[in-house]
Amino acid sequence: MKNWTVLVVEDDHWLAQQFQRILEKAGLSVILARNAHDAIDIIDETPIDVIVLDILLTGSTAFALLHELQSYGDTGNIPVILCTNLSDELSIKDLRPYGVDLIMDKTKMKPSDLITAVSGVLG
Amino acid sequence: MSAEGKHEDIDELSAQNLPSVISAAQELRSPLALIRQLSLSLEDGENTGEEQKLMLRQISLTSEKALRLTDDLTKSAKLKKGLFELEPINARQLCEDIVSELTPVFLAHERNVKLISPRKTSSLLVANRDLLKRILISLSDNALHYANKDSSVEIQIHTINKGKIVRLGVRDYGPALHKSTIKSLGKKITNSSPTMINARPRSSGLSLYIASQFADVINGEIGVTRHRNGSTFYIDLHASRQLSLI
Numbered sequence: 001m002k003n004w005t006v007l008v009v010e011d012d013h014w015l016a017q018q019f020q021r022i023l024e025k026a027g028l029s030v031i032l033a034r035n036a037h038d039a040i041d042i043i044d045e046t047p048i049d050v051i052v053l054d055i056l057l058t059g060s061t062a063f064a065l066l067h068e069l070q071s072y073g074d075t076g077n078i079p080v081i082l083c084t085n086l087s088d089e090l091s092i093k094d095l096r097p098y099g100v101d102l103i104m105d106k107t108k109m110k111p112s113d114l115i116t117a118v119s120g121v122l123g
Numbered sequence: 124m125s126a127e128g129k130h131e132d133i134d135e136l137s138a139q140n141l142p143s144v145i146s147a148a149q150e151l152r153s154p155l156a157l158i159r160q161l162s163l164s165l166e167d168g169e170n171t172g173e174e175q176k177l178m179l180r181q182i183s184l185t186s187e188k189a190l191r192l193t194d195d196l197t198k199s200a201k202l203k204k205g206l207f208e209l210e211p212i213n214a215r216q217l218c219e220d221i222v223s224e225l226t227p228v229f230l231a232h233e234r235n236v237k238l239i240s241p242r243k244t245s246s247l248l249v250a251n252r253d254l255l256k257r258i259l260i261s262l263s264d265n266a267l268h269y270a271n272k273d274s275s276v277e278i279q280i281h282t283i284n285k286g287k288i289v290r291l292g293v294r295d296y297g298p299a300l301h302k303s304t305i306k307s308l309g310k311k312i313t314n315s316s317p318t319m320i321n322a323r324p325r326s327s328g329l330s331l332y333i334a335s336q337f338a339d340v341i342n343g344e345i346g347v348t349r350h351r352n353g354s355t356f357y358i359d360l361h362a363s364r365q366l367s368l369i
Contacts, residue, residue, distance in 0.1 A: 018161060
């Protein structure tokens with residue numbers, strides 16, 4: 001797999017570590033952010049190919065980050081995979097305008113699904 | 124009672140309990156999802172010995188946290204004033220026990236927990252030991268999630284109101300609570316059902332709601348103080364007059 005850089009925005013540190021392990025074993029570079037604010041700082045400084053984003057974050061929710069990303073031409077093009085426990089309550093149709101490419105259900109996904117999702121959105 | 128009457132009672136009961144049930148389900152989703160992810164990865168068998176050890180440790184600590192919540196939920200459903208014996212408790216001793224018990228969990232999260240209690244502060248209070256311990260562990264669990272990496276969560280003991288009240292606080296150094304959240308928190312704590320705390324969405328309010336129910340039974344009161352770099356959730360309890368009578 002190409003050396004893409006994935007930003008994982010997840011405030012459950014152990015789950016973030018788990019995603020990092022899975023993605024790194026597939027040959028991807030991974031950066032972790034605990035909240036939307038840290039994520040924005042990282043995106044400002046580092047080129048990111050795809051964002052794996054939890055909805056319920058400490059501080060601002062994921063939607064604040066999605067709004068921020070959509071405010072700029074370059075960041076608005078970064079593919080976003082929402083990875084959440086609330087997938088039942090979300091619709092990809094409603095979220096596409098916010099740059100969301102895929103919604104994953106944390107309670108049902110398998111570890112390998114994350115790699116499939118990342119390679120899927122990056123083509 | 125007729126069968127129809129029974130159905131109505133069950134329906135009414137179900138409607139009353141529904142917010143708690145939904146909150147409990149939401150609250151348990153996160154630890155269960157994490158346990159599932161870690162277990163599936165272990166099944167794949169592509170981890171080093173060190174990784175396996177770490178994942179197993181995380182599974183057991185996450186399970187324990189989820190079990191504590193289910194245990195608290197069960198207890199909260201059976202709460203009744205008078206059922207729990209109130210006794211003089213040395214808060215310093217209790218807090219030291221809690222710090223010892225929680226230290227491994229905090230270290231696993233790369234955080235620390237410590238007791239801040241001036242020696243001169245009297246820490247004898249009236250409460251039920253089991254319920255007070257549950258309250259403080261619940262507040263500490265919450266603080267652990269929001270504390271910054273490598274920071275310490277402090278369990279603090281103060282007296283207020285000329286020594287009549289002992290305040291046991293759990294201070295975290297993490298994101299500040301928004302003013303509006305503090306305002307709405309007062310309502311939520313006394314509310315009949317748990318609701319989300321907006322600035323800290325992962326704390327669904329369920330554990331705080333249960334803690335406030337426990338506090339009520341032991342004549343205590345839960346509150347929160349906002350700091351620029353975190354929050355202190357606390358419980359106020361009546362100081363024991365036992366010492367002053369000696």
